[in-house]
Amino acid sequence: MKLVKTITAKVFNPTERKRRALHGLWKSWKAALGSKRDYAFLRESTDLPSFYCREMSWKIKEGAEAPVGVPKDALKLLPGGAFAPWFASIPTPDGRVCLPLRMSRGHSRLLAECEVCDSQLIKRGKEYYLHIVVSKDTPIPTISYHAPVLAVDIGERVIATSVMLVEGTISSPGFHGREVRSIRRHYAWLRKRLGRRKLLRVIKRVGHTEHRKVDARLHVIAATLVERAREMGAVIAIGDLSGIRKGSRGRRVNRIVNAMPFNRLSLFIEYKAAWAGVPVIKVDEAYSSRECRICHQDGRRPSQGRFICPSCGEYNADLNGAVNIGSRALAYMAIAGAPGIAPLRGTPSPQVECDAVSS
Numbered sequence: 001m002k003l004v005k006t007i008t009a010k011v012f013n014p015t016e017r018k019r020r021a022l023h024g025l026w027k028s029w030k031a032a033l034g035s036k037r038d039y040a041f042l043r044e045s046t047d048l049p050s051f052y053c054r055e056m057s058w059k060i061k062e063g064a065e066a067p068v069g070v071p072k073d074a075l076k077l078l079p080g081g082a083f084a085p086w087f088a089s090i091p092t093p094d095g096r097v098c099l100p101l102r103m104s105r106g107h108s109r110l111l112a113e114c115e116v117c118d119s120q121l122i123k124r125g126k127e128y129y130l131h132i133v134v135s136k137d138t139p140i141p142t143i144s145y146h147a148p149v150l151a152v153d154i155g156e157r158v159i160a161t162s163v164m165l166v167e168g169t170i171s172s173p174g175f176h177g178r179e180v181r182s183i184r185r186h187y188a189w190l191r192k193r194l195g196r197r198k199l200l201r202v203i204k205r206v207g208h209t210e211h212r213k214v215d216a217r218l219h220v221i222a223a224t225l226v227e228r229a230r231e232m233g234a235v236i237a238i239g240d241l242s243g244i245r246k247g248s249r250g251r252r253v254n255r256i257v258n259a260m261p262f263n264r265l266s267l268f269i270e271y272k273a274a275w276a277g278v279p280v281i282k283v284d285e286a287y288s289s290r291e292c293r294i295c296h297q298d299g300r301r302p303s304q305g306r307f308i309c310p311s312c313g314e315y316n317a318d319l320n321g322a323v324n325i326g327s328r329a330l331a332y333m334a335i336a337g338a339p340g341i342a343p344l345r346g347t348p349s350p351q352v353e354c355d356a357v358s359s
């Protein structure tokens, strides 16, 4: 399975000469994009190095916003030191420039490990960024029958509730991302206020900020969960979320439910897991929040956080959902031992010690 990832690197403190060279490249690229001509024409009439002219013929369709495409044979990466972990040498109309790059430590490591593919030069304000695409071949992870299961219930109130199921016992429940909900509420309120004053441009900017903040939290949650599963040699079980948007009511509830970043978190988890070689099982999550994890009777949810079973009493609803997802995954692993088909409702759950985690 070939996986790709984009690494964002900031061109850090380029000298005045390098900055001018980048600016020249940027301007020539923009001008050439406008001309909408073929390789031969661009080669004749612009000062762009041939790498870019070739790249341009692919990019013209993307329109005026297309960032500068840096093909992989044009980009040379050199390991750096304390000042910048990597240097990138790229051709410009003023000759090659060697740019110091800053990036996260994880990304810096990936650059060393992975194959570098085509990249893009982005200009944001006065700063330049290089988006470097890297790829890696990973085997499809195999699932062992006895592996522990890290079950994750993705929900509205708590973004992710996780629980580890090891040989029939439930351990280390975790609740992640309560703050995501408050971020979203805050921005909804802010947008409404700005809307009354018709500040449309501000609203758009605020929307971007919200998106960025929420995504940053989701990335951290997904990374934490995948790392925990990797350490334990566990399989991650998540609910298949395709049905989650049904059955909500009221404008306010609808706004929260429809816009909640369920799908993004699920994608982040799947993606990071694939990258780390952690297997993921997606199970049908229909009724997983309404079924008692101990006796499988239908229970009630008088409020978001509470679950009441007619026989077993009351406990935490999110945790109940997570355990149900985990049980379905375990039942499925016992039958099949490979990903693909989701187990059905009512499959037997493993012996679980519930008292330890009723909250």
Ligand SMILES: [Zn+2]
Binding pocket: 292, 293, 294, 295, 296, 297, 309, 310, 311, 312, 313
């Ligand atoms: Zn029960």
